[in-house]
Amino acid sequence: DGGITQSPKYLFRKEGQNVTLxxxxxxNHDAMYWYRQDPGQGLRLIYYSQIVNDFQKGxxxxxxxxxxxxxxxxxxxxxxxxxxxxxFYLCASSIGTGTNTEAFFGQGxxxxxx
Amino acid sequence: SQQGExxxxxxxxxEGENATMNCSYKTSINNxxxxxxxxxxxxxxxxxxxxxxxxxxxxxxxxxxxxxKKSSSLLITASRAADTxxxxxxxxxxxxxxxxxxxxxxxxxx
Numbered sequence: 001d002g003g004i005t006q007s008p009k010y011l012f013r014k015e016g017q018n019v020t021l022x023x024x025x026x027x028n029h030d031a032m033y034w035y036r037q038d039p040g041q042g043l044r045l046i047y048y049s050q051i052v053n054d055f056q057k058g059x060x061x062x063x064x065x066x067x068x069x070x071x072x073x074x075x076x077x078x079x080x081x082x083x084x085x086x087x088f089y090l091c092a093s094s095i096g097t098g099t100n101t102e103a104f105f106g107q108g109x110x111x112x113x114x
Numbered sequence: 115s116q117q118g119e120x121x122x123x124x125x126x127x128x129e130g131e132n133a134t135m136n137c138s139y140k141t142s143i144n145n146x147x148x149x150x151x152x153x154x155x156x157x158x159x160x161x162x163x164x165x166x167x168x169x170x171x172x173x174x175x176x177x178x179x180x181x182x183k184k185s186s187s188l189l190i191t192a193s194r195a196a197d198t199x200x201x202x203x204x205x206x207x208x209x210x211x212x213x214x215x216x217x218x219x220x221x222x223x224x
Binding site for chain 2: 006031033035040041042043044045048056058088090092097098100101102103104105106107108110
């Protein structure tokens with residue numbers, strides 16, 4: 001089955017810890033994205049990557065880091081610098097930016113600070 | 115930045131009725147897309163309308179786009195309880211990632 005997979009589904013983080021959220025796609029898409037969603041809110045862009053070995057900051061990149069070493073993988077690290085990390089994190093991919101095509105989303109990771 | 119803003123924020127209707135959601139945005143776009151999200155799940159793409167299109171249909175969905183007013187509407191006809199979800203518009207400028215609005219929460223009562 002082609003698709004985009006996020007893991008884990010639920011993640012608990014202690015204060016001061018870094019955690020990494022996984023996102024893998026087998027759709028052969030060039031572009032990948034990370035969004036954050038707070039309860040009852042829309043999606044805010046954290047980082048995006050248009051091609052392997054390249055990524056750009058989104059609107060709320062502070063306290064987050066990413067890498068894009070492989071086309072199919074775009075992990076997100078939530079660092080201890082992110083003061084309010086509790087949220088629902090969504091990864092997406094698309095054929096590419098500017099291609100007039102839709103994005104495909106994973107099922108999300110719910111991160112809670114304990 | 116929230117490029118798209120949906121209206122209303124919440125909508126409750128009876129099964130069989132039509133549901134209309136509106137989206138306004140601020141800058142020029144290549145296309146506008148509508149997505150659906152069931153509670154606690156990822157988003158699912160519904161329909162894409164390009165900037166040179168005015169109306170598009172897909173099953174029970176009808177989308178309109180007015181680029182002069184920078185607005186779009188999503189109409190779901192003959193709604194079903196299974197249509198209960200949040201609906202988001204997203205704008206594509208072709209330069210970066212999609213920008214999403216805050217969504218409309220639709221409740222369809224059986």
